[in-house]
Amino acid sequence: MPFRLFLTALAALMSPVGSPGAESPPTLKKDVPYVENGHARQKLDLRLPADPKGAPVVLWIHGGGWLAGSKENPPIAALTAQGYVVASMNYRFSTQAPFPAQLEDARAAVKWLRTHQADYGYDGKRIAAWGHSAGGTMVSLIGARQDQGSEVQAVVNFSGPTDFGAIIKDAIDGGYDERLDTPINMVALLLGGPVKKKLPLGLEASPVTHVTAQSAPSLLVFGAKDTLVAPVQGTNLFTAMKKAGATVELLALPNAGHNSVNKETVERALVWTDRALGVKR
Numbered sequence: 275m276p277f278r279l280f281l282t283a284l285a286a287l288m289s290p291v292g293s294p295g296a297e298s299p300p301t302l303k304k305d306v307p308y309v310e311n312g313h314a315r316q317k318l319d320l321r322l323p324a325d326p327k328g329a330p331v332v333l334w335i336h337g338g339g340w341l342a343g344s345k346e347n348p349p350i351a352a353l354t355a356q357g358y359v360v361a362s363m364n365y366r367f368s369t370q371a372p373f374p375a376q377l378e379d380a381r382a383a384v385k386w387l388r389t390h391q392a393d394y395g396y397d398g399k400r401i402a403a404w405g406h407s408a409g410g411t412m413v414s415l416i417g418a419r420q421d422q423g424s425e426v427q428a429v430v431n432f433s434g435p436t437d438f439g440a441i442i443k444d445a446i447d448g449g450y451d452e453r454l455d456t457p458i459n460m461v462a463l464l465l466g467g468p469v470k471k472k473l474p475l476g477l478e479a480s481p482v483t484h485v486t487a488q489s490a491p492s493l494l495v496f497g498a499k500d501t502l503v504a505p506v507q508g509t510n511l512f513t514a515m516k517k518a519g520a521t522v523e524l525l526a527l528p529n530a531g532h533n534s535v536n537k538e539t540v541e542r543a544l545v546w547t548d549r550a551l552g553v554k555r
Contacts, residue, residue, distance in 0.1 A: 300324075300354040308363065308386035309379075313370070318363040318383055319345050322394060323354040330400040330551045331359040331387055333426070337407030337434075339460040340368040340376060349535050350404060356544060357553070359396045361387060365412070372466030373479045380412045381424035388423070400551045402428035403490075404543065406535050407503065410434015414481035414511060417490035428550035429492040430543045432534045433503050435461075436494075436511035438476035439483075442469045457502060485514045491521035493546045495539050497530030521550075 303320040323329055334350055336343040348362035365379035384401060391398030403413035403426045410431035417429035435441060438461060445451040445458045451470050453459065458469060465472035465479065477483050492515060496508035508524055515522035525542065527534060548555065 300351075300360070301326075306386075308383045312382075313366055315364040315366050315370070316379055316382065317345070318361050318386070319348075320394070321351055321354050321360040321362075322396070323357050323359065325357075326359055327395040329357055329359050329396045330402065330547075330553055331361060331396055331398070332547070333383060333387065333401060333403045333413075334360060334362040335365070335380060335403065335405035335409030335412045336362070337405070337409045339457070340408045340464045341460060342367070343408070349406075350540060353540075353544065359394070368460070368463040368466075373464050373475060376408075376412055376464070377415055377479070380416050381421055384416060384424040384426060399427070400553075401426045402430065402547045402551060404430040404432070404547075405434060406432040407434055407532065411436065411479075411481065414492065414494075415479070415484065417492055418481040418484040418486075420486075420488055420490060426490050428547050429490045430495065430547065431492065431508075431511070432495045432539070432543075433497060433500055433532050434507075435503050436481045436507045438465075438480045439473065440506070440510060442473055442476050446470055482511050482514045485511070485518045485520060487519040489515060489518065489520040491550045493523050493525060493543055493550075495525045495527065495534045495543065497527045497532060497534050499528075499530060500532045500534075502532040 300321040300323060305317045306320055308318050309316040332353055334348040345362040345364045351360055353360050363383045366375045387401055388398040405413035411434040413429050414431045414434060414436055417426050450456050452468055462469050465475045494508040494512055496505045498505050512522055512524040
């Protein structure tokens with residue numbers, strides 16, 4: 275698929291979907307900097323439910339190949355009607371700063387949410403990180419690492435790459451590792467150079483590399499017909515987490531492609547997240 279057409283298709287996958295419950299108008303805090311005097315994209319939007327006191331939080335990280343997408347109109351905004359605070363963040367694109375900038379931004383956003391819980395009344399010790407595609411990679415990475423100060427209590431990864439080692443090996447073996455008209459070019463941009471020369475950094479950017487028994491409980495949602503991110507990327511992380519003794523579930527969608535965020539999967543992810551965070555209904 276030509277790279278330009280791939281980006282067009284990817285953008286079409288990031289439109290909002292319906293979520294459980296009828297949303298009551300949340301309080302919206304726009305363009306909140308999560309890094310003081312930071313980059314223009316180091317901002318988040320905060321949607322607060324009618325009563326945010328003690329509310330759990332879902333941090334949404336958008337997809338877009340690490341070079342497109344936005345925090346605007348997150349597809350899970352209606353979770354405020356279920357009593358959740360919904361934070362959606364922007365982050366630096368790979369064209370602005372290569373990895374680990376994206377990890378640093380995700381960690382900074384979680385730290386901001388934990389630090390400012392008293393300002394808004396929510397529970398900063400009950401944060402779930404959800405993300406699609408590139409955002410799925412980032413939520414799985416922060417959840418696997420659980421770096422001090424940016425720990426999350428649950429992760430939902432919708433179709434996000436988890437094992438760049440496997441992706442790079444496949445590209446080299448297939449002879450397309452330097453093709454600019456294929457999705458591997460997005461990985462090269464993320465890592466800051468030709469993937470053949472960036473394998474160590476690719477492994478560092480892979481959630482599978484960092485899994486321990488202390489990794490955050492994770493729900494992995496992958497479409498069996500995904501031609502952009504192979505379903506084995508979900509299987510690889512699931513296997514690594516099981517082997518490490520971490521809590522993980524794999525939701526394999528037999529008829530879905532890359533667009534794994536829809537009304538049904540959001541509902542199922544909500545039930546799973548409620549359980550992981552101890553939310554009583």
